[in-house]
Amino acid sequence: MGVMAPRLVVQCGLPGVGKSTVAGEIADRLDGERIRSDAVRRDVVEDPTYSRAERDRVYGAMLERAREALADGDSVVLDATFExxxxxxxxxxxxxxxxxxxxxxxxxxxxxxxxxxxxxxxxDPSEADVSVYENARDRFEPFERDHVTVDNSGDLATTRRQVEVLF
Known part of the structure; x- marks a missing residue:
């Protein structure tokens, strides 16, 4: 039996939908590393403006961290809007x-x-307020890749059951 490939899970969704809750659940199930954009932003940006250039820099740093973990054979959950x-x-x-x-x-x-x-x-490490949510909602580009969906509108137990089915 061969060695299992590490998994890269890309968490996508608007601020406030519970991405970090779901990402934490998935990381626990995969025994993987969670890389959260809010934490990376604090590491690489002194005074956040949430400009496109800044977002590109944060995502680039997230991917480099993911590359290192994946190279070590660890699974990774990227926790960000990915709009x-x-x-x-x-x-x-x-x-x-x-x-x-x-x-x-x-x-x-x-x-x-x-x-x-x-x-x-x-x-909460996130600095997103309702206006950030609305801006992200307006900018969110449609999915063109296969993906799975977790509806996090309900309680934690319901969300966990959805994650268990998927992972």
Missing amino acids: RRAHRDRAAALADEVGADLTLVRVVCDDEVARRRIRERED
Whole structure:
């Protein structure tokens, strides 16, 4: 029996939909490393403006960290909005390059639930507010790759059951 290829899971979705919750659940199930854009942004950007150039820099740094972990044989969950097709394509190219199995996970959530979660955030690394959510929603480019969807509108137990089925 051969060695299993590491997995690269690309978590996609709007702020407030619960990407980090789902990414944490997937990383636990895969015993993988979670690389969160909010944490990487703090490492590579002194005063965040969320410009396109800054986002490209953050995604580039995330992919480099993923490359290192995948090269060590570890599975990786990339936890970010991935609203632009180009960023999803770069992640897919990385998976191809290092021989990792790629899974795109789109996390969705009822609009009002996402807005409430954003307003109620405390001690959360994300700086996204409702206006960031709305801007991301307007910019989110449609998926052109196969992906799975997790609806995180409900409680944690319901979300965990969806993740268990997929992973």
